[in-house]
Amino acid sequence: MTRWAMVADLRRCVGCQTCTASCKQANATPPEVQWRRVLDMEVGEYPAVKRVFVPVGCMHCDEPPCMHVCPSTATKKRPDGIVTIDYELCIGCSYCAIACPYQARYKTDRASFAYGKATVQETQAFNPKRLAVATKCTFCVDRIDAGLAKGLTPGIDPEATPACVNSCISQTLSFGDLEDPHSNVSQLLAENQTFRMHEELGTGPGFYYIWDKKQGDASA
Amino acid sequence: MNDNFGPKPWHQTNWDFRAAFNFMFGSAGAGLLVAVAISGAAGNALRAEMLLGMALIGAGLLSVWFEIGRPLRAMNVGFNPFTSWMTRESFAAGLVFALGLAAVWFASLHLAQAAALAALVFAYCQGRILQAAKGIPAWRVPALIWLVFTTALAEGAGLFVALAVLADTPARGALGYFSLALIARVLAWSIYRGGVAKAAVRPALAALDRAGKMLVQLGTVAPLALLLVGWFVPEVARVLMPLAGVAALATGWQFKFVLITRAAYNQGFALPHLPVRGTR
Incomplete structure (x- = not known):
């Protein structure tokens, strides 16, 4: 079996938002809709202030709350872990958007374009x-x-890899098969300490955040 | 809420007053059907109150229909009875209308009682709809299910008592049921308040507390006091009882309006660890 997942190395992200721009270009999302966005956080108090950049979006959960609540079965999870929406079935009730703990869903009622009139x-x-x-x-x-x-191999071959991962200038984002112990993401998870967003909710996000090396590797 | 790092929660923008109306009108209508069935009403009184109950549920559903993005696909709401409480709510509503209209047609109390059972399921589904929304900490508290459910009973009983006074003084049984529903609602609020304190953010709690205060003082203590006075001074009962009913109804409605449109903060994002950069 395959379980596609994404890993973001928070130590590497510089907040350039190239992934956001790349996603918008690849998926043609309208203004104010960012399927891949990067949170810009400032934590601590002067002089011990840190900036942290956190890529977020749909976490493609193991137990997606959006799928369970969806009354029309428009939201589904594929066997490879990717959560999809059937636009022909969706009634636009936004229940999924309410149920998502990651604010990953959008609904746009009218066509809108970045500069008013649609570009080519x-x-x-x-x-x-x-x-x-x-x-x-x-x-x-x-x-x-x-x-x-x-x-081709997703996560390795750019043609088969999500646009945000391809565009990442600092190699923060990685994509691959969690079920393959030799995959790039499995290796990253084995070597580093990670967490998943709001893990306590039991949604099982398919998006991991690296924050440090594993303790034994700290001096490496 | 916790010591994690991350942006503060903000209020959801997906459901507005139209969604709130479904929970307000729907639960009052369901509660009214239950009160009618328990009261043993007959003839035209049964017909009128059943029709009003169904009209309220219908108004709530119509309000939601105005909110959905693709209203012409509304029938797709019935595709996921396996996990979606919204689908189950729609099935329960269909059953309420089928049994309720039959009860009106035949002026049958038995059919009205069957419709009331479906209305109870409908009210329960409404509680589960909110509780299943994992993105909203103030809603996912399990105790909310019973608060929404008992609110439906109290609102419906209040409406029934207020309407009954128009024809005659309500039976003691109806007043007893109304009192019990009020007490159940305030107990459910108390349990919910205990649970939500650990989950919701401060602005949500502040909104809930304001609404809860109304629910306790104007929606519980005041109606019970009015009923008590009406009990001992029958001359003023016809004035006080509708007031008690309307107070129970109005405070339930305002609570749900606040719950949907003022207390529905998400939990933002939270990092349990900050990235460790550089050498150590």
Whole structure:
């Protein structure tokens, strides 16, 4: 079996928002919709102040609350762990958006464009099916499926890898198969200390945050 | 809420007053159907009150219909009875309307009682809908289910008592049921308040406390006092009892309005650890 997951190394992220821009370009999301965004946090008090940049989005949970509450079965989880939305089934009730503890879902009632009038790219990428329904990060599922069909490896081959991961300038984001012990993400999880967002809720996010090396490796 | 790092929670923007109306009207309508069934009403009184109860539930559902993005696909709401309490609510509503309309047609108390059972399920589903929303700490507290449920009973009983006075002085049994529903609601509020204190953020708690204060003082103590005075001074009962009923109804409605539109903060993001950068 395969379990696609994403890992963000918080020590590396510089908050450049390239992943956000890349996602917007790849998925043609309208203004104010960011399937991949980066939180810019300032913690501590002067002079001991730190800035932390945290990429967030759909966590593609093992037990997605959005899927359980969805009355129309528009939200589904694939066997490989990717949580999808069927835009043809969704009624736009936003119950999933309320149920998501990660504020990963959006609903846009009307078409809107960055500069008022649609640009060429926005015109080409505009999808009316996405209006007035729930939308969110798909882990670029189309790229993954198309890449797999060509025999490529998601997370390794850029053509089969989510756009945000491809664009990351600091190699903060990694993508791969958790079930494969030799995959890049499995290696990262084995070597580092990680946490998942709001783990106490039991949603089982498929998005891990690295914050330090494992204790035994600290001096390495 | 905790010592984690992260941006502060903010209020959800997905459900507004239209969603709140569903919980306000729907529960009052369901509660009214239950009160009618318990009262043993018959004939035109049964018909009128059953119709009003169903109209309230229908108004709530219509209000939600105005909120959904794709109203022409509304029937898709019934596709997920396996896990979605919203689907189950819609099934319960369908049953309420089928049995309720049959009860009205035949003026049958037995059918009205069957409709009341479906209405109880409907009210329970409304509680579960909110509790299943993991993204809202003030809603996912299990005790909220019973608060929403008992609020439906109290609102419906209050409405029934207020309407009954128009025709005659309500039976003692109806007043007893109303009093019990009020006490159950305030107990459920107390239990919920204890649970939500650990989960919700300060602005949500402040909104809930203001609404809860109204629920206790104007929605419980005042109606019970009015009922007591009406009991001992029957001459003023016809004035006091509708007041008691309306107070129970109005405070229940304002509580749910606040719950949906003022206390529904998410939990933001929280980092249990900060990244360790550089050499050590």
